[in-house]
Amino acid sequence: MKFGSRNSGSMSPFLFGIITGFIILGVATSLLTTSLYQWIPTVEPYFKVVGAAYLLYLAWQIVFSKKQNHPNPDSQSSFFYGLFFQILNIKSILYFLTAMSTFILPYPDSQTAMLFSCVYLY
Numbered sequence: 001m002k003f004g005s006r007n008s009g010s011m012s013p014f015l016f017g018i019i020t021g022f023i024i025l026g027v028a029t030s031l032l033t034t035s036l037y038q039w040i041p042t043v044e045p046y047f048k049v050v051g052a053a054y055l056l057y058l059a060w061q062i063v064f065s066k067k068q069n070h071p072n073p074d075s076q077s078s079f080f081y082g083l084f085f086q087i088l089n090i091k092s093i094l095y096f097l098t099a100m101s102t103f104i105l106p107y108p109d110s111q112t113a114m115l116f117s118c119v120y121l122y
Contacts, residue, residue: 013077013078013079013082014077014078014079014081014082015082016079016082017078017079017080017081017082017083017084017085017086018082018083018085018086020079020082020083020086021082021083021084021085021086021087021089022086022092024083024087025086025087025089025092025093025096026096029093029096029097029100030096030100030104033096033097033100033101033105034100034105037101037105040097040101040105044097044101047094047097050090051090051091051094054090054091055091
């Protein structure tokens with residue numbers, strides 16, 4: 001077993017970095033979205049187009065990729081690699097922007113929206 005639970009000890013810093021990056025990204029995106037809420041309707045269509053183009057690019061790369069030798073997973077399993085991997089993840093950024101602008105900010109006094117933001121987003 002090469003990538004099972006027995007060998008997951010070396011992946012722990014990487015996974016902790018991903019979780020930490022997700023939390024940092026969520027807080028930063030929430031603060032940015034809250035401060036720029038009045039401009040979201042103008043820039044949201046551009047974010048959707050860029051996000052869709054990026055996903056199409058990823059799909060293209062997967063479909064037309066050539067088989068490559070996989071690098072040693074231990075060489076890329078550090079905390080900072082996981083942290084930067086998650087912070088630069090455009091899908092997570094779009095997730096937080098969409099969730100904040102659609103479900104949280106339009107309902108600032110709603111307890112349901114606050115519960116949603118605490119439970120679902122994190």
